[in-house]
Amino acid sequence: MSNQGFNIIVLIKQVPDIEKVRFDVETGRIDRSSAPGETNPFDLHALEAGLQIKERFGGLVTVISMGPRQAESSLKDALARGADRAILLTDARLAGADTIATAKALAAAIKKLGKFDLVLCGEKTVDGDTGQVGPEVAELLGVPHAAYVCEIREVTRDSVKVVSDMGDKYLYELKLPALLTVTRELNSPRLPTLKDLLRAKRLNVEIWTADHLSEIIPVNQLGFQGSKTKVVKVVIPSTEHRKGLILKGDDAVEKIGEIILREVAGG
């Protein structure tokens, strides 16, 4: 990599296909085994943004994920799409992490890699849905962040100008290094080409354990042990409180009309 090139880190997570996950009401357990893993859809937009910056300015895109061994397939996919390097943090000692323990592991991995210019991640994941890991990583790295980035207006060697969608949209200028969490509006992720798929076959996903991070952070701050929040119970929300009345035919217009009028008048 040339000295001018960007060092870009993309954080991705493998998530279960939500439509295929089974939820056990009795035990509150979430059984992902029947659901194939896929890359969190928001993260593909972060990867695309990283690849576009690399293509314009040169540099390296390193993708980091934390998760079970099967998350390797998401990293392979990222390599096929054009990432240069992929690292999977996988270890029983990293499992069961809440957002802060996850952010600590990811930040430690980024620190271990050395110098970086930009960290990109999706605005949130479809399973955890917290949107917290990105800003937490930024704080742990001591760099500014912009969340809900829907447009990257300008990239220079030492700053970016981005539009953050917080209902109203704001333009922010961030000095590099910085972290961005991105929305689906930012871009359209590319699909891997055949050439990319062939290239990716030769690239390895590096496997890091907690020991790889222990020089940066004590292992007891990671995983379940390092988590500050604990899930004490899981409940499957019931839809039984809905009336579930099905109407057909011409009566339906009048019936629905009256329900609407009642609700409108209800104030």
Added chain:
Amino acid sequence: MTGILIYAEANGPEIHPISFELLGKARELAEKLGLEVWSVALGCRISDKASELIYHGADKVYIYDDERLRDLNVVAYKNVLVELVRETKPEIFLLGATPWGRSLAPRVAAALDTGLTADCIDLQVSENGKLIQIRPAFTGNILAHIETVSKPVMATIRYRVMKKLPRDVNRRGEIIVRRLEEIDCDGIKCLGKVSERGISLADAEIVVAGGRGLKKKEDLKMLEELANLIGGVVGASRPLVEEGWISKDHQVGFSGNVVKPKLYIACGISGSPQHLAGMRDSNIIIAINTDPSAPIFRHADYGVVADLYDFIPKLINYLKERTGKTA
């Protein structure tokens, strides 16, 4: 006595209504836990809002009114809040799960090295006096009950799930105006507002939403007509927004807006998990779909198995006749 700290979100001179909802909940928790309710507001020309926070439940209000806090600067705001928490040591610190709150809170939590629970829809006190934070996860398919083992317990709370207290001008409290010497906001600068949201779907009481059952962009006019007739706003499922038929402001769902109107009318929406995550807490749900097996019917109070192109015009006519409106 220690307290529950509530971040009063101000963007410009107005306090976001979520702040008053949080104060209402904090009051209830404070009685149970034997705590005070504190609030903190940051911004520019917001000092006159301090008494409003007291009227809605705060015992003590910290005000940082500074030209340099005019823009939402996540690093500057984080630094101020972290310092205040270290000084005052609240037991619990709550922020609204607005986009701004969800960007700011994790930075504060990471700096304080404490746990943070996102987007809660309820807070309860357990038998042993712990704060149980309840939040949806897996695109709204589960509700997780979460306990925090560090201090302060931090959480962001979803808009319009907590009840604010009636404004009581006889309530008394302490206002503490803070001056800042230096503000460290190195590395980030707000260059201004680029665009305002067209509508605020989250505030809507009636939403008429369209999905893939619509054949072309122009047909949204039909839903607009219905919405106008009953004082509602038009919502849309993700495919319509991705097709460019309607702006993102109108998108209902996991990656759009979470809405909680008193009436939600889903027209030609099948009810994907990602859509349901954005509207399942609506008070009354009416669904119109040609497919009787569409998942939306399992989440609706009233389902109509019909072609919306046949049903909606008839419904509009009926409502016009009944209300005498011709609009």
